[in-house]
Amino acid sequence: MLLTPESLKDGASFSSMQEWFAGTTPGQFGLGILAALWAYSGYNSVCALSEEFEDPKKDLPVGVFSGMITVIILYIFCNLWVSSSPSSRTSSYSIHCSAYLRVIDPEFMAISESVGYTFDMKVGGEGFAVVLSIAVMMATLGAAHSTVFGQAHMFYAAGRDGMFHCE
Numbered sequence: 230m231l232l233t234p235e236s237l238k239d240g241a242s243f244s245s246m247q248e249w250f251a252g253t254t255p256g257q258f259g260l261g262i263l264a265a266l267w268a269y270s271g272y273n274s275v276c277a278l279s280e281e282f283e284d285p286k287k288d289l290p291v292g293v294f295s296g297m298i299t300v301i302i303l304y305i306f307c308n309l310w311v312s313s314s315p316s317s318r319t320s321s322y323s324i325h326c327s328a329y330l331r332v333i334d335p336e337f338m339a340i341s342e343s344v345g346y347t348f349d350m351k352v353g354g355e356g357f358a359v360v361l362s363i364a365v366m367m368a369t370l371g372a373a374h375s376t377v378f379g380q381a382h383m384f385y386a387a388g389r390d391g392m393f394h395c396e
Contacts, residue, residue, distance in 0.1 A: 270372060274379030280386065 250258070275293065282288045307328060329344060332351050341347045345365070349358035387393060 267372065270376050274375040277379040277383045277386075278375065280382070 272293075275289070279285045279289050329338065329348050332348055333341070333344065337347070338344055346358050346362060349361045
C-alpha cells in the first residue's frame with residue numbers, strides 16, 4: 230500500500246490492513262520486525278569498523294556497493310522466474326513474480342517449516358539444499374560477528390579517545 234497525498238484526498242481506506250495481519254500474534258509480528266532489523270545491522274557495524282580498513286575512502290564504498298549489488302541480484306533471481314513459453318502478444322518470454330510460488334504450492338508453503346529449504350530441495354535436490362543452508366548459516370554467523378565486534382570496537386575507540394572518565 231502506497232500512502233500518497235492523492236490517495237488521502239481520494240479517501241484512502243485502511244480496512245484491508247486487517248486482512249494482512251489476520252491470525253498474527255504480536256509476538257509473531259515482533260519476530261518479523263526483529264528479522265528485518267537483523268538484515269540491516271551490518272550497515273550499522275560497517276561505520277564502526279571502517280577504522281580498521283587500510284584505505285577506508287577506497288575500500289568502504291567498494292565493499293558497500295558490491296555488497297548491495299550482490300544482494301539486489303540475488304533477490305531478483307530469487308523472486309523472478311523467466312519462462313521461455315510464449316504467454317503474451319508482446320513478448321516470447323513471461324516473467325513470473327516469486328519463483329517460490331512457481332515451484333511450491335501456496336498450501337504447502339503455509340505448512341512448511343522452512344520455505345527456503347523446501348524450495349532448494351525441489352530445485353536442486355538435497356545436496357543443493359544443504360550447501361545453501363550452510364551458506365545461510367555462515368552469513369548469519371558473519372552478521373552476528375560483525376555486530377559483536379562492531380559494538381565492542383565502539384567502546385574501545387571511545388576509551389582510547391578518553392571519552393570514559395574514571396575517577
